[in-house]
Amino acid sequence: MIEVDEIDVSYGNIQVLWDLSFTVSEDDRVVSIVGPNGAGKSTLLRVMSGLHPVDDGRVTAWGDDVAGLEPSDIVKRGFVHVSEERNLFGDMSVRENLEMGAYTQRGSLDETMQEVFELFPILEERQDQRAASMSGGQQQMLAIGRGLMARPKILALDEPSEGLAPKITNRVFEKIEEISDNVTVLLVEQHVHKALGLADRAYLLENGEIITEDTGPSLLESDHIKEAYL
Template identity: 70%
Template sequence: MIEATDIDTSYGGIQVLWDLSFSVSEEEGVVAIVGPNGAGKSTLLRVLSGIQPIDDGELTLWGEDIESLQPSDVVDMGFVHVSEERNLFNEMTVEENLEMGAYKRRENMESNMQEVYDLFPILDERSSQTAGSLSGGEQQMLAIGRGLMAEPKILALDEPSEGLAPQITDRMFEKIEAISEDVTILLIEQHVNKALSLAETAYLLENGEFVAQDTGQGLLESQHIEDAYL
């Protein structure tokens, strides 16, 4: 579980996040954070991952203060972040990339890999190909699959549809919905309608501050979204 109270963070003296308070529980399916480019959404995930330190406020993951944790500890606890950059090992095969995701979950690696292949059958077909030879959609599937190999309780996805064709984007959201039946998804996404349609809880982030919170459908129908995007 994530509990954040009045979080501030900055880069080089320039404040990026302002007084953010929110919570995410394992019982939620999809929690969406939407907002314009530059609002601080990716920075927030870096904070939750233990990569970017906070300047002020309180942030705990499963009761542990984030400032006492290393990024590897955050993964061990069950928070897995799939970044917008994907960060695949391009010269390694699909199977080897999935194995890297299981570097601390070796005991269940084979069964977890089969679950990933069941979710993304194309990865099974491409298992011996290098990650760098895959299409953009296949690389995104691999990045998510590698994240799932770590057995997350909360899977944070940063712009999973970035650069994908519309048809592939639709399929990606279908897969995200399927994953959310077993794993809580913290979703950052520019396809606002799709993200909010999936979300049980949603936040609108603008200029480093939350300006609205509601159910996904409630926020989708709100004046805030109309003002921000229309």
């Protein structure tokens, strides 16, 4: 599990997160974090991944302080972060990108690859295609598939619908729901209705602070969410 305990986070002299605490457990299916642009959602995922330090407070991954771990060590423990930028290797094939996702994995690469292909059949069809030549939706599926190749216990997805057409967005969310049957999903997403509709537990993050938490459906019905985001 990942535990965030009263963290303050800044970029230089600009503080981004304030006294923020929450936990993601392997018993969760989907935990969603919603809020406006600039609220600190992506920064929070970077901190949890070991990519950005905290000024105060503590983040632990399965009992170990993230501050003392390399990002690759956090991946090995079971937390995998698929960033908003996707960060695919554009000149490499789909299959090669998936293989890169498995570099920390101790199990069978071929078995995991087949599981990803079953979840995203288009990746098997296009496995020899250059990643950069794929559509936006296909690239997003590849980014998620590459994350799954590390066999995560918790898969963090940052804005998986970014830049996608509504039809493709719906398909991506269907896949996220399917993934959550076996892997805990930590979801940061601007499509508030979809993110909260999937979530067992959800947090509203505004101006670097968690304003409220509740079940996804309950938060979806709150007056503040309806007025500000729907």
